Amino acid sequence: MxxxxxxxxxxxxxxxxxxxxxxxxxxxxxxxxxxxxxxxxxxxxxxxxxxxxxxxxxxxxxxxxxxxxxxxxxxxxxxxxxxxxxxxxxxxxxxxxxxxxxxxxxxxxxxxxxxxxxxxxxxxxxxxxxxxxxxxxxxxxPLDEQRRLVAVLDRAFAGIATATANAQRNLTNARALFQSYLQNIFSGDCEGWSFLSFEDCLQKIRYTTKIQRKDFKEAGEFPIVSQEADFINGYWNRYDDVLRLTSPIVVFGDHTQVLKYIDFDFVLGADGVKLLLPIPAISAKFLMYFLKANPINSIGYARHYRLLKELNVGFPPLPEQANITENLDHFSRYMDQLEEVYDAKVLALIELKQSLLHKVFAGELT
CATH class of the missing domain: 3.90.220.20 (DNA methylase specificity domains)
Known part of the structure; x- marks a missing residue:
């Protein structure tokens, strides 16, 4: 000042x-x-x-x-x-x-x-x-100086808003392209594919103890996977509560519809976690991408698993599934990189905005 x-x-x-x-x-x-x-x-x-x-x-x-x-x-x-x-x-x-x-x-x-x-x-x-x-x-x-500084900030913030909107639009377009590519795979040429009802695609799996959200630890020996958006949601130390996997599975959030491909031992987090263990003819990663390509309508925080039961799953032989999931993994990694670039741009724009405000109200902007 x-x-x-x-x-x-x-x-x-x-x-x-x-x-x-x-x-x-x-x-x-x-x-x-x-x-x-x-x-x-x-x-x-x-x-x-x-x-x-x-x-x-x-x-x-x-x-x-x-x-x-x-x-x-x-x-x-x-x-x-x-x-x-x-x-x-x-x-x-x-x-x-x-x-x-x-x-x-x-x-x-x-x-x-x-x-x-x-x-x-x-x-x-x-x-x-x-x-x-x-x-x-x-x-x-003085008032004239206030108005001059407001005009400077208005112009700068309009440019920042435009840059932020452009970054968001680029990310949105990329997401739409990925979803279109994903849906095209599962709705295009399915010659030679087999078809089963959703429930016939799954094997039974034994659930271990589900840990309540309030009991999650910030660090520990075993990761907790729940229906929350973050991949790992907490940690746990009790060995007897660990779900030991012999093959990968898909975790489905019954309330949130979050999908996670899991290929490691973990602990179940709280209510709303559904474990999808596919039959040997279907890979877990292929099943996850199939579900992403066929999103079900949201019914709020109600349970959505019953809507999955209405699906029919089409799947090719395992070697073709492997080729499909490899391509989708590559595209998905590219999307992750775009997300990181977008987050970095937005953070830089926020920091620029704060820097301008600091200079103005410290009397340093001439």
């Missing part, structure tokens, strides 16, 4: 409106006015719930308003959606004084909110009060 910058409590340069505790009986998913809750702030466009009842006009939020979530992760967000209502535990910044540019404050306030969050003790969820927001000693330069 330069010596010429002022520092004032936010309560002296703007007003804060706390959200209203709207009657939950009038919440609706089909009609009414959109209701902004904390979960809607990052989205910034739409809400999951509407309010179908009378309301005070002062709680109406319009596009361009700045809102702060007051539970959990503290942060300020710009609302960019249609007119909506300000729910409790969300506050709105308004009535800015003539000496502060609202967009300049928006770009700078999250640093202060993060400091409050880091210094807030909690038992379950961190809470922020409007008094704490009003007490923030906010530093700012």
């Amino acid at each position: 330069k010596a010429s910058w002022k520092r004032k409590p936010l309560g002296s340069i703007l007003s804060i409106l706390n959200g209203c505790a709207f009657d939950a009986k009038a919440f609706s998913s089909e009609k009414g006015t959109p209701l902004i809750r904390i979960r809607d702030l990052k989205n910034g466009f739409t809400t999951q719930t509407s309010f179908d009842g009378p309301f005070d006009q002062r709680y109406v939020v319009k596009a361009g308003n700045f809102l702060i979530g007051m539970d959990g992760e503290f942060g300020c967000f710009e609302w960019r959606g249609p007119d909506a209502l300000l729910n409790q535990r969300v506050c709105k910044l308004h009535s800015f004084s003539a000496e502060i540019d609202p967009k300049f404050l928006f770009y700078g306030i999250n640093k202060y909110l993060k400091e409050i969050e880091d210094n807030t003790t909690f038992t379950t969820v961190k809470h922020l009060s409007s008094k704490q927001v009003a007490a923030i000693e906010f530093a700012f330069p």
